[in-house]
Amino acid sequence: MDDERLIISECLEGNAGRFDVLIIRYQSAIFALGMNILGDPDEAMDVCQDTFAQAYINLHRFDMERKFKNWLLGIAVKRSLDRIRKKKSFLAFFDRYAREGKTSDHFKTHGIEESVVFRQFLKQLNPRERTALSLKMNEGYTAKEIAEVLRCSENTAYVHLFKAKQKIKKAYTAAGKMENTEVKP
């Protein structure tokens, strides 16, 4: 974390190139979060780039006492949820591909194989539940840390996590313990 503070200080002093280090360091984590919330690689990529751009422009507002990754994830979550609210195309996207049963070219470009399991289970959750689950599983965040990112109370984050697991359990039961299968074009 100390080297991050150093990098941020250097950026604020005018050495913009140093910000690239932070982009490369966190791009996979932010992209994974975007994929879990939005489900579309192009949307996730857009949100990811938006997040870093916003972070760079507002770097002077970053509180050095906080973790930079938490701050970044908070921006990414907000951008993702705003996008869903505006587009409301998440379910439509999954429904379309569920019907057609083919992997989009976008997925192939990024080397991501979509799985039926993912489509079926993750779409049972609302965006905040997906966010909470993603942060818990990928980042190992506690309910308190999730609450900081989601800007809600710890109890709310805790309930989001619980409901996410509950819904996945129901989906597993309905699917009869389905194994991962890759969708073939």
Added chain:
Amino acid sequence: MMCRIYKLLFRLVPVKGVQARIIRNHFQVCPSCTKEMETVEYVNDETAIKEVIFSPAQFENLDSMVPGVEEKIRQMRKAGAKTLKQPVLFPVLRWAMAGAAAAVIIILGLTFFPGSDSGPVTDTQMKPIEQDVFVHYIKTRNNYARTFIVKEKKAKRTFIWFEKHKT
């Protein structure tokens, strides 16, 4: 029976604090509820849940986003990028402020509400006022009643009431 009640409460009460308490104090403790959660044997196994979500490790080989981010920054600066909105206060403090504001409004309402005048003025409290109304006597049940006349200072209203004498 209690399990059903807790499940019903969990569904009906939208307050997250209450739901969190129900989860901690019942769902995760009650043998029958925890057993229900374990019906699908590896639901509680986080490895299984990790199969459902995307992880950063899957995207380690992504191309660098630096050029894309630089382009976004250029676009944002061209468009006059807005700074991030920060929440003014944490949610709990905001609720406390809203509650305090509501309390002040209620108190002010009670203070200025016409019916909020404090009851009849007793003999010791009554001050000499200009009277354009005189009451000679009032009797209740053949007994003389204590009579009070109060005139509001600003409004042109005079109140007359009477009470039977305490014996």
